[in-house]
Amino acid sequence: MRLEQKIYSFEEENTVIGIGDASPFSNIKHILEKIDTPFVEKDIEKRINPKLIREDAKSIIALGLSYNKIFVGNIDNKIRGKISIGAMGLDYHILIKEKLEYIKNSLNIQGDIFVDTGPLVDREVAKRCGIGQIGKSGNIINKKLGSIFFIGYIITNVELKPTKNTHIKDLCKDCNKCIKACPSGSILENGFNYKMCISYLTQKKQLDSEEERKLINRQIYGCDICQKVCPYNKNTYIEKVSNLDMFYPNIEKILTMSNKEFEMTYKKTACGWRGKKILQRNAIIALANGKYSKEALNILEKMKNDTREDIKHYVLWAIEKLNDKR
Numbered sequence: 545m546r547l548e549q550k551i552y553s554f555e556e557e558n559t560v561i562g563i564g565d566a567s568p569f570s571n572i573k574h575i576l577e578k579i580d581t582p583f584v585e586k587d588i589e590k591r592i593n594p595k596l597i598r599e600d601a602k603s604i605i606a607l608g609l610s611y612n613k614i615f616v617g618n619i620d621n622k623i624r625g626k627i628s629i630g631a632m633g634l635d636y637h638i639l640i641k642e643k644l645e646y647i648k649n650s651l652n653i654q655g656d657i658f659v660d661t662g663p664l665v666d667r668e669v670a671k672r673c674g675i676g677q678i679g680k681s682g683n684i685i686n687k688k689l690g691s692i693f694f695i696g697y698i699i700t701n702v703e704l705k706p707t708k709n710t711h712i713k714d715l716c717k718d719c720n721k722c723i724k725a726c727p728s729g730s731i732l733e734n735g736f737n738y739k740m741c742i743s744y745l746t747q748k749k750q751l752d753s754e755e756e757r758k759l760i761n762r763q764i765y766g767c768d769i770c771q772k773v774c775p776y777n778k779n780t781y782i783e784k785v786s787n788l789d790m791f792y793p794n795i796e797k798i799l800t801m802s803n804k805e806f807e808m809t810y811k812k813t814a815c816g817w818r819g820k821k822i823l824q825r826n827a828i829i830a831l832a833n834g835k836y837s838k839e840a841l842n843i844l845e846k847m848k849n850d851t852r853e854d855i856k857h858y859v860l861w862a863i864e865k866l867n868d869k870r
């Protein structure tokens with residue numbers, strides 16, 4: 545069997561695999577020069593040139609792993625927030641890395657593995673490797689998995705035949721569902737304003753404006769709105785989840801969890817890296833954004849003397865907000 549065929553044979557029901565060459569991504573240099581992006585390598589040359597990561601780089605093997613999930617249980621009357629489906633369960637960085645490690649070892653090839661935190665622009669890598677096209681929401685869309693998948697890749701010194709890109713004609717055409725659904729208007733006709741993206745706001749360290757806090761609504765981490773409405777995400781691979789706390793976390797539990805409980809519930813998920821305090825801050829904001837209730841107020845009252853000054857600030861603000869709604 546040819547090496548390329550072997551590589552494709554690792555594809556499963558919830559994954560897609562593609563191959564591309566490792567030449568520089570010069571086509572996106574002008575975009576990167578124009579926009580500022582949070583949480584990434586600032587040296588543009590490193591973002592576009594695989595050979596600055598691995599001198600002998602010849603090819604890239606990209607893998608997309610679906611994280612599509614649906615909740616199938618019953619909801620109780622506790623005050624609950626929402627977690628993005630991508631941040632549920634074992635962290636995708638770990639899952640994809642393991643899969644790519646397995647592929648690399650089985651093929652007995654040399655290569656460097658990256659998932660999300662590498663210098664390259666992952667969506668551009670995925671595009672070149674033929675695993676999808678960029679939709680209006682900015683997400684890569686694939687025929688089989690829709691847009692709800694994470695991307696990882698191996699940069700290898702092996703020369704491989706690139707995957708033939710099977711384009712979806714007129715991908716988004718005149719569909720504007722994601723643009724219309726985004727409550728903050730972060731998806732623009734021609735680009736993306738990350739500063740307004742709810743996913744970004746849930747991760748941002750300081751939320752100064754009332755507008756930012758309102759936009760978070762009851763999201764504890766991440767946001768799925770632009771993908772939920774995308775027609776390409778209908779009838780794709782989906783995992784059923786019955787764990788209520790995982791899907792709609794109990795706000796009181798989040799606010800009273802110990803460091804140990806945080807380590808056990810969130811540290812190994814994709815939102816673990818942001819730390820306990822940011823999740824708790826978002827949970828306080830979620831209470832302020834919810835309806836007035838004695839229960840919500842009680843939870844907040846117990847935190848009025850929190851020793852963390854910033855948390856105390858959010859608690860007092862949330863109490864005021866709720867009292868205004870009485």
Ligand code: B12
Nearest residue numbers: 660665666667668682683684694695735741743744766767
């Ligand atoms: C920083 C970052 C964020 C930031 C900023 C996002 C942004 N759009 O810049 C925030 C926190 C907001 C974010 C949110 C999300 N992210 Co994010 N993020 C990243 C990260 C680390 C870097 C992105 C980056 O380089 N941006 C710079 C721009 C230029 O690149 P890009 O976003 O990939 O955009 C491409 C196109 O959309 C287009 N484009 C973008 N802007 C513009 C502007 C113009 C003028 C033009 C012409 C084209 C264009 O060109 C780019 C190159 O192909 C990547 C991982 C990585 N290392 O690449 C993950 C990544 C993009 N994120 C991912 C995911 C899943 C998400 C969320 C869905 C998570 C969630 N549920 O909350 C949301 C989706 C929001 C959205 N609609 O884009 C996945 C995307 C998978 C996919 N199928 O597309 C990635 C690839 C992580 C991974 N390895 O799987 N993310």
